[in-house]
Amino acid sequence: MTISDIRSALHSETEQFLCDLIRIPSLPGQESEAVEYAERRFAEVGEVERIPLSNSLRQDPDYSDPVPDLEYQGRFNLRVRVSGAGGSTCRSLLFNTHLDVVPASQGQPRPFEPQVEAGLVRGRGACDAKGQAATLFTALLALKRLGVKLNGDVLVHLVVEEEVGGNGTLAMVRRGEQADACILMEPTDLRILSSVRGAVWFRVILTGKPGHSGRAGDTVSALKMAVRVIEILEQYHARLLAASRGIPLFDQFPNPMPITFGKLAAGDWPATAPARAVLEGVLGLLPNKTRYQVMEEMRQAILEGGDEWLREHFTLEFMYRHDAHVLDPTHPLVTGLQACCRQIGATGEVSAMTASCDSWFYNNQLRIPSVVFGPGSLRFAHSNEEQIHLDDIATAAAILARFIIHWCEQTGDKHE
Ligand SMILES: [Zn+2]
Numbered sequence: 001m002t003i004s005d006i007r008s009a010l011h012s013e014t015e016q017f018l019c020d021l022i023r024i025p026s027l028p029g030q031e032s033e034a035v036e037y038a039e040r041r042f043a044e045v046g047e048v049e050r051i052p053l054s055n056s057l058r059q060d061p062d063y064s065d066p067v068p069d070l071e072y073q074g075r076f077n078l079r080v081r082v083s084g085a086g087g088s089t090c091r092s093l094l095f096n097t098h099l100d101v102v103p104a105s106q107g108q109p110r111p112f113e114p115q116v117e118a119g120l121v122r123g124r125g126a127c128d129a130k131g132q133a134a135t136l137f138t139a140l141l142a143l144k145r146l147g148v149k150l151n152g153d154v155l156v157h158l159v160v161e162e163e164v165g166g167n168g169t170l171a172m173v174r175r176g177e178q179a180d181a182c183i184l185m186e187p188t189d190l191r192i193l194s195s196v197r198g199a200v201w202f203r204v205i206l207t208g209k210p211g212h213s214g215r216a217g218d219t220v221s222a223l224k225m226a227v228r229v230i231e232i233l234e235q236y237h238a239r240l241l242a243a244s245r246g247i248p249l250f251d252q253f254p255n256p257m258p259i260t261f262g263k264l265a266a267g268d269w270p271a272t273a274p275a276r277a278v279l280e281g282v283l284g285l286l287p288n289k290t291r292y293q294v295m296e297e298m299r300q301a302i303l304e305g306g307d308e309w310l311r312e313h314f315t316l317e318f319m320y321r322h323d324a325h326v327l328d329p330t331h332p333l334v335t336g337l338q339a340c341c342r343q344i345g346a347t348g349e350v351s352a353m354t355a356s357c358d359s360w361f362y363n364n365q366l367r368i369p370s371v372v373f374g375p376g377s378l379r380f381a382h383s384n385e386e387q388i389h390l391d392d393i394a395t396a397a398a399i400l401a402r403f404i405i406h407w408c409e410q411t412g413d414k415h416e
Helices: 003-009 011-022 030-040 054-060 129-147 167-174 224-243 291-305 308-312 332-344 359-364 390-409
Strands: 049-052 076-082 094-100 115-116 120-122 152-161 182-185 190-194 198-207 261-264 274-285 314-322 350-353 368-374 387-389
Touching: 003 011, 003 129, 003 390, 011 030, 011 120, 011 129, 011 390, 030 049, 030 076, 030 129, 030 152, 076 167, 076 368, 094 167, 094 359, 094 390, 129 152, 129 182, 129 390, 152 167, 167 182, 167 359, 182 359, 190 291, 190 332, 198 224, 198 291, 224 261, 224 274, 224 291, 224 308, 274 291, 291 308, 314 390, 332 368, 332 390, 359 368, 387 390
Parallel strands: 094 152, 094 182, 182 368, 190 350
Antiparallel strands: 049 076, 076 152, 115 120, 120 387, 190 368, 198 274, 198 314, 261 274
16 A cells, blocks of 8 residues: 555545544533544554643633633543654654534534535534544554654644634643644635634723713713724724734735634613623734734733723733744755655645744744644535545545655654
8 A cells, every 4th residue: 555545545534533533522621522533543553642621721821711610630641652763862743633613603503413425524623623634644543554763753743722722732841842834624625724813802891881872972882882893903903903014924815913802791671871892803913923912012002092092991802822834945844844845746835824823832932833624625614514525535635644644754864
């Protein structure tokens, strides 16, 4: 068998792995059964270690808390290792993907019952990101069946809580990890994303002066304050977008860093000015700004754009703060992965990710050169049509198997 044979040879094993995993509704905070499944299966291809989580994670400045009160005691991530024979002088390669999924979408039929039709698998997590875990499993299984002996180590982080802001990856990064490159697996249509935008999730709490609708002039509606904040932040976003033009790979997109207002809660009666409103949303950011700069500029925009009441009656909180990440597209991780894509018949297009993900933890905080790559399409992620094609998983697995051999077999100069 050669790597090209992987596409057909492992089809049924890939399908089984993916469908088993989709059947486990691993919402954030409830991933244990999925993690245990992955633990059993990845033990077939490497050494698997449980990495326990602890509640002290909540104290970390990069901890994300859009879902309050998640409990960490008794939960764990996985670290898989396929040891190379060459020791630490050989190049190692780290992979990461996540086992949690977002809740079912409105109108999504049977989200946790995988449906397979002519190789197309539907269900929650099919591409985001259980199909990614299936790809890694398939690639490592192929190398094992082919009897490939690597010089450098292959490591895999299988984590929880990516969807709420990357707390599982944060826990892995805080315990330290060394590798010469990282491929973070998310659905990219097999494009190599060497630049990834950042994001902040914000919550604005507004306090009005409540009262009867007949007392016009004496009341301040917190709901109207929220509408004003939406206007102010949209104007800020327009300025930020204008200042973020000309950045390579991002500039092909009309709006690579959108602002989205996702939640507004206010009021309890049509004829009463509400006392309180809570507005939540997400703002993207490109590498020309840090997350802290954007957070401060948002606060300033509200202070400068609001009237006296608004200026004194709002709080701005951040539940999620990710910086952007940039890797030079001429880095051997990018060019080597691109060459492997082309050998398998994919284009290996290098592009930017206009969503935020966990890659910046590795690239920016651990200084491990990182890209995002994977089968399936982001346009189906989080949707009621979530899906992935088994052929795309097989293609990605073949690309990764080739790349692992290319990267980890080489000895000598580690940082070429
Ligand atoms: Zn997702």
